[in-house]
Amino acid sequence: MKLLTKLAVAAGLATALSTSTMAAGLVVGFSQIGSESGWRAAETSVTKQEAEKRGIDLKFADAQQKQENQIKAIRGFIAQGVQAILVAPVVATGWDDVLGEAKEASIPVVLLDRGIDGPEDLYLTSVASDQVHEGAVAGKWLIDTVGDKPCNIVELEGTVGSSPAINRKKGFDDAVAAVPTLKIIRSQTGDFTRAKGKEVMEGFIKAENGGANICAVYAHNDDMMVGAIQAMKDAGLKPGKDILTVSIDAVPDIFAAIAAGEANATVELTPNMAGPAFDALDAYLKDGTVPQKFIITESKLFTAADDPQGEYDRRKGLGY
């Protein structure tokens, strides 16, 4: 008897949950890759904040960098009968089966931040940044800042062969190539880390006449730039003045550097991928509005004019 009543209560709860299609009370599963970088941690906390703001019940699953954990989590979400699933896929392939199951259960799936190789009808939409555009925004800032003065640029690339490194390089290099007075004189990989960014910049400074030949540094992420800034300071140069800096990501520490006058600009890779995803889901679940297949987040430029200290304080608690 006891078991039966429990089952009845559970069934009642399930119907109550499935009938409420308003955003408030929505149950959404979120399969996150893990926390391999500060940005990823920030994405997780912003997603939780956005869900709370909308009264969404977010079921969070950390995959610890393993696809099989993500597949398990998604199957779990389907079994729990969530109304929508967010996935930040750890790899691009191998999603056809599990996302097919979600489709059969009529649960819309939204991809966050990374895409997959597979039929587009497996997911409702994907929310991601345009990495080529990020590089282009950084390039445009530099072009606007130096004007028609000649400028030798050194570039700190991300991990060789990784897609952000390829795309951010392409966007920036193409933008800069259009201006004959700007020249990229050196380009090396700093593996997206502070330590390597510092080491590579040290090498560049030695190789370019103590840094006197360098007019600007472009780094594919802020962490490498933080390292490069230290290398410039150690060499007796004034980063932000002697050498202009522009990088991508908008992590708190680069805002601290901008506030201190040691960095010039950063292009934001917003950790708020969930906001647009929830908006699209809301519209879809309410009246079946199908969103565009690829939602591109804004690549906003921040400089000293954009209250860097305030941005630092706002971002510090996000887990970057």
Next chain:
Amino acid sequence: MKGFPLSRLVNPQLIALIGVLALNWLLFPGFFRVTWQDGRLFGSVIDVLNRGAPVAILAIGMTAVIATKGVDLSVGAVMAVSGAVAATLVVSGYPMPVAVAAALAVGLLCGIWNGILVALLDIQPIIATLVLMVAGRGIAQLITEGSIVTFNDPALVFIGTGSLLGMPMPVVIAAALLVLVTLGVRRTAIGLFIEAVGVNRSAATLAGIKSRVLLMMVYALSGLCAAIAGIIVAADIRGADANNSGLWLELDAILAVVIGGTSLLGGRFSIPMSVLGALIIQAMNTGILVSGFPPEFNLVVKAGMIIAILLIQSPLAAALAARLGRRRRAEK
């Protein structure tokens, strides 16, 4: 080779280092220019020493471990742990000496853990240290809560970027450690014991060497060296980066030991030669940075050079050189 004092000086490692440095000089003529700036030496050669210091320090501990026929894969992860400990403590307001002492103690503890697995539980070193290699980075991430813990404590930063008598602190620390450990193993019988255990542990034990205590000691030394390297790397970037600090450096350290001529099968070892090996590796890295090659070539260039260096040291090369020498003598 016997009774040929010059052959002790003209060894393949020194030839390799000079070769790599000469190549760097050809690619970048300013390579050997050293200037005095802000009270310290400044130049590419100094960069080689400075950037090579962490791997050199790892190689000091790694040499002792490898000489006992072991290997320590956990040093990279231990670096991340010790850096995380030092940074978190300093950020929580503890003074630098406390933070550094705690970080060193944690490294020592990690080494003793490896020693227990290897010496007491008789687990093969490659597996025993793999445990901490995998788990250590996770522990470091737990300590830093997944983010890069940044600090500005001037005393701690000094360890990474300060200088003593014009030399960067990491170089001073590495040099002091090199002298200390080399004297420690060569002026006492410990070095001989290490070699004996490496050649044949049972025989060494039967001969009266406390091989368990000795193994614990070398792994503890390796853990301590890793902790020192971890503190230096964290102090250098003013932050503990649990994801990337010391990543894959265990392999560089092993390579440095091998280039230095210590056999992975244990036995005869030389700590100064391992440090030289670390400098050869760093000279290559710095050379690639200043040469202006596209980054896609980095690893290919490095691999090619390492193969060349190992070939110079191989028995085949020695045999060839001997035959050439004989022929020349015969011609005379």
